Amino acid sequence: MKLNRRSLLKLSAATAAMSTVALPSFAQDIDELVVAYNVNLPSWDPTVGLSAVNPTIQGFYQSVFDLYIPQNPDLSFGSGIITDYGWNDDNTAIWMDVREGVTWHNGDPLSAEDVAWSLSRVANPETGSPIQFIWGNLQNVKADGNRVTADLAGFDPTLFKWMSFLTGYVMPKKYYEEVGAEGFEAAPIGTGPYMVEKFERNAFVRLKANENYWGGAPEFKTVTIKFVADAASRVAEVESGNSHVTLEMPYEEYDRLKGKDGLAGVDTPVSDIGMIFLNDIEVMTDPNVRMAAAHAIDKQTIIDRLLSGYGVAIDTLQTPDYPAYDASIKVPYDPDKAKELLAASGYGTDNPVKFKIQCTKGYKPKDFEMIQAIVGLWRRVGIEAEIEVYEIAKHFELRAADQLAPAAFYNWGNSVGDPTTSTGFAMFGPSPHSVWDGEDTLNAILPLWGEADEAKRIEGWKAVDRRIAENAEVIPLLQYVQPILHDARVKVTPHRSGALLPHLMTRA
């Protein structure tokens, strides 16, 4: 083709036409909020199956369904579908008052029957309910007026906290019985702030505001949540204006973009922590080695250098937001003390103690790099650790079988904030999540599972955390900070659980 004025005009016209046709729709005003989310939603039932215990998708569920007892953005407990609750005098039964005037998305009124049915359903293992050790305690769940009562097979002081946690959602009895599991999956309804308008598996979910929401209608009337697994694509989504909000991106990218015209960022510590499991095998049975390993890590420098300062150094498995957090428990960076401890066991830089440390690569921000830095710090005091990279699935398998290496990096989530779901499950030998088998810790934890006096229970966990820190039975590293990048026209209120909740977003 000869290049002349006419052909150039044709080419320009064709390009312009193509651009017009293919141009994404950029809203002047944000009528429809678009969120680029980092994970897919595999299933809509928040109470049974694998997805129900997946912490990363609880934000979807909390947009559509109500927890029995909601958690505020600062992790404190609010008043929700259950407005008041308690135990009887001898802790053998519970009662709960159900909010009146709440409607399901299909217009049916919510009743105490729904709450009783939902609890009975998750208490039945045949439904596929995964949290049996809690809900399995509920027996004879009954509704009378707006009050629900249940007998308890065993007392668990965290029972009501689980009503704000995984699988603690109210489900619609009448609707579910009408449509069945498959029908519910195709057209889920809840009492939450948003209703499901359209759901394309692996692609997006489109939500419509529930104007009758008992907590007040959300500001954005339509919200589309796109599932964008790749971090670079999520960043591009917001940078290009295709999406208004996204989360979980490299901190360097976050720093680069949050100051850009039209964009803003909010970064808050969330309930996820990074830690090193110590398995009491091989050299880790020597307390001097464990303590030296703990004292040789300069957590703050690692956070500053590798995570651009986004992180909070921790010395127990409690974050500062949790009730059992004790600021007085410290495991300071002290390389000289680490050398002394190692010397007491016959180790030094000339004769280093050797063990393996396992870690993921890319599962959490800079996980591998952090372990490389730690191994470097250890080398200076006389610890020679060999890094083994594994997939997260392998970690779960090894942990459940108590076959982790002497040291293994992992991240632990505990949005409910209770010490049982952090120190408890991570350090209690019989738990499949723990690799620490020490009798002393087990005996210290044992009485706390059923402690009814809340103040005494929390103090008990603080004492357990103190002895764990003193003996270096685990090495807590940091509390993660979640970066949320958003259009400057949107005000995002982050939730410390890490759930990105559209109903907490308003126009700036």
Added chain:
Amino acid sequence: MTLLRAILLRLLTTAITLFGVAVIVFVVIRVVPGNPIAMMLPPGATEADILRLETQYGFDKTIPQQFMIWLGGVMQGDFGTSISTRQPVSGLVLSRLPATLELSIVALIIAVTLGGTMALLGTRFRDSKTEGAIDVTAGMALSIPDFLWGLVLILLFGVLWPVFHISGRISPSLDIDFTTNFYLFEALLRLRFDVIADLIGHMVMPALALAIPLAAIIAQLLKQSLKETMHLDYVTLARTKGYGEAKVITREALPNALLPTLTLVGVQFTFLIGGTVIIERLFSYEGLGNMAIDAVINRDLPLIQGIVILFALIFTLVNLAVDMLYVVLNPRLRHA
């Protein structure tokens, strides 16, 4: 009759291949690290919970027993139930297959068009700066992997000059209910030009990312074949008849030079479909590849098996189709 026999023979070998793939996949994904039950253990799970889950998903049986149960189901069209979505595997993979097929076919069309054009131009202007430029372009296109092309395209046409959609297959705001999952094909039949434009707006970048390396391969091989053909007697004869160079290339040289390229395109097309795994993830395209990554992350064994079997089936069918096409296009084989 010979052709029919050849097809039947290939179908038989396809069945044997699929069985072999099924056995290997079934065993391998159960041997590699990552126990799906360990992945789904909630906090506070007990030994009894682990046993209950193992029984529920059939992991308490031996691998041969599990395989026989699975194979029995497959014979009746039941590929099991996905662990992560609790949906039938067959329904899930078949619902995503059209997206991957549409993307792959569009990528193939782009690759053939681009590669073919480059080859024809390179032949027409052989031994000139144009051919040099085409060789350099093809070399660059080939040396950069498809996912990197994807990132470059996102930067160029998603962020700097945002003309195409970065993620997804269709805009959520579009008001259309499809009766099939072949969105593009259905939109074309229904003459919904707004939907076609939207679908293409979503498809251009992932399809281009997949197509660019293949286009470079086609360009290099076809140009080489064309250049070799240009020295043959019948091409010289065409020239003596007074045909112009463009006509000599397209009418005389191209049909004969196409055959080796066709075989290569067939093989490369299967690689292209394999490439959709990464590209679909990058562009959040709701196809089989994207689903495969989720299945692997979640250790969703029934879903992984279903996807791999389907991929294997596609690969063998594409190869079969290429072989048949080769026979049809090659007169020497056709009359053998």
